[in-house]
Amino acid sequence: MGDRPFGLVFLMIMGQLISGCMSDEEMDWPDRVDSECEFEFENLSCSVFSTALEIPIWGLKPPSMETFWMIDQSGLLIEISASENSTLLDIREDVSRCHNEQGLLGFEFSEDFTQTGLILLSYIEDGSCLGDNKAKLILSSARYDGQRIDPDSVTSLTSVKQPYRNHNGGHLVSIDDGNFLWGIGDGGSHGDPNGNGQNPNTILGSIQLLNFINGSLSEVDDDDSPFLRSIHIGLRNPWRFDVDNQDRLWISDVGQNCWEEVNLITWNSSSNFGWPLREGLNEYHNLNSCETSNNSTSSDFVDPVHQYSHSGGNCSITGGLWMDWGPWQFHDTYIFGDFCSGSIWTLKFVDGSWEPEFLGSTGTMIVSFARGPADELLILTWGGTVYALSE
Numbered sequence: 001m002g003d004r005p006f007g008l009v010f011l012m013i014m015g016q017l018i019s020g021c022m023s024d025e026e027m028d029w030p031d032r033v034d035s036e037c038e039f040e041f042e043n044l045s046c047s048v049f050s051t052a053l054e055i056p057i058w059g060l061k062p063p064s065m066e067t068f069w070m071i072d073q074s075g076l077l078i079e080i081s082a083s084e085n086s087t088l089l090d091i092r093e094d095v096s097r098c099h100n101e102q103g104l105l106g107f108e109f110s111e112d113f114t115q116t117g118l119i120l121l122s123y124i125e126d127g128s129c130l131g132d133n134k135a136k137l138i139l140s141s142a143r144y145d146g147q148r149i150d151p152d153s154v155t156s157l158t159s160v161k162q163p164y165r166n167h168n169g170g171h172l173v174s175i176d177d178g179n180f181l182w183g184i185g186d187g188g189s190h191g192d193p194n195g196n197g198q199n200p201n202t203i204l205g206s207i208q209l210l211n212f213i214n215g216s217l218s219e220v221d222d223d224d225s226p227f228l229r230s231i232h233i234g235l236r237n238p239w240r241f242d243v244d245n246q247d248r249l250w251i252s253d254v255g256q257n258c259w260e261e262v263n264l265i266t267w268n269s270s271s272n273f274g275w276p277l278r279e280g281l282n283e284y285h286n287l288n289s290c291e292t293s294n295n296s297t298s299s300d301f302v303d304p305v306h307q308y309s310h311s312g313g314n315c316s317i318t319g320g321l322w323m324d325w326g327p328w329q330f331h332d333t334y335i336f337g338d339f340c341s342g343s344i345w346t347l348k349f350v351d352g353s354w355e356p357e358f359l360g361s362t363g364t365m366i367v368s369f370a371r372g373p374a375d376e377l378l379i380l381t382w383g384g385t386v387y388a389l390s391e
Contacts, residue, residue, distance in 0.1 A: 034383030035363035044327055049378055049388040052078055052085045056380040059370040064114050068373040073103035089149040098129035105170025111178045117144035122170040133165045157217050158227050164188025167237040178213035185237040191286040192276035197234045207232040234273040240319030243267050250334050252319025255279050258290035260317035261304035271302045280307035305354040306347055315340035318366045326375045327391050337366040
């Protein structure tokens with residue numbers, strides 16, 4: 001396995017800073033550092049896919065197109081192509097970057113994109129960086145005209161109040177029939193002080209079901225948020241989730257003091273994952289020590305299929321994709337990593353349970369994974385480089 005270019009002591013300190021073992025609103029984030037493309041994964045080659053973005057957050061291949069689209073946290077949507085890269089959309093003036101967890105956080109193509117050019121965008125609106133947070137998580141649509149996306153076409157569809165600046169979620173995943181899943185964090189701060197994860201009267205700390213077709217949201221519920229339905233609750237900050245070829249939803253939920261977790265459930269089966277009453281499989285205590293964590297199972301909560309601790313420089317899970325494509329070594333596994341340590345694992349079903357396998361460390365801070373235009377496994381990093389793993 002590749003050696004970490006950063007010292008283990010540095011990684012452990014960095015993990016303490018990011019993990020939430022201090023007030024999330026006040027924590028210090030690390031410098032943005034990249035490593036060389038020297039990942040030692042068996043029979044796989046590593047190459048640099050792109051350096052076009054400052055902080056790459058997510059990437060998708062457009063339907064019926066030969067290019068690749070990526071969003072930058074600052075508010076840019078970039079087209080990556082063999083000939084040249086181009087900016088498709090610039091909404092930096094409309095996006096807040098007051099906090100390292102704010103910005104442009106997700107995008108998806110509408111089901112009828114090839115006919116309408118419509119996409120969905122998820123971002124934190126621009127607002128004052130002074131005082132209490134007033135910026136909302138926004139879901140908008142925008143229209144691609146075959147060349148670019150006119151900023152004037154960006155249309156707000158719905159929004160979510162955010163009491164603090166962190167734990168915004170923001171990921172979007174298309175399912176079918178115009179349905180999408182939208183991840184919403186618990187609202188931020190430390191330890192979910194308002195108990196949003198278990199509050200049925202808020203959509204914070206959840207994954208929402210929405211329907212977007214013919215350029216507008218359709219009603220999916222009858223409550224105060226008629227266009228959204230809380231389909232999974234009890235989440236802290238679902239930073240990436242994926243629906244596999246068996247309609248199972250894989251959720252990587254970022255932990256607080258001690259535990260990072262991977263959850264697995266049928267996407268349309270309503271579920272409660274327990275936050276803030278528990279963290280992973282463990283009773284949650286709003287303390288700066290993991291020694292008080294006790295195994296805690298409840299019939300009210302769905303247990304994670306995997307959890308890992310903050311030892312060895314780990315601090316924050318980065319999901320994660322179900323692999324029924326790409327390098328054959330990863331087939332029939334769920335792949336995920338850790339932001340701080342740069343470590344990557346897979347989960348594989350063996351003898352009735354999901355077993356983790358440590359693949360190695362990238363030596364860089366992993367923001368996201370994505371499926372590349374040629375089925376490469378892309379690794380998006382905090383330092384700005386996007387790496388590709390291929391056979």
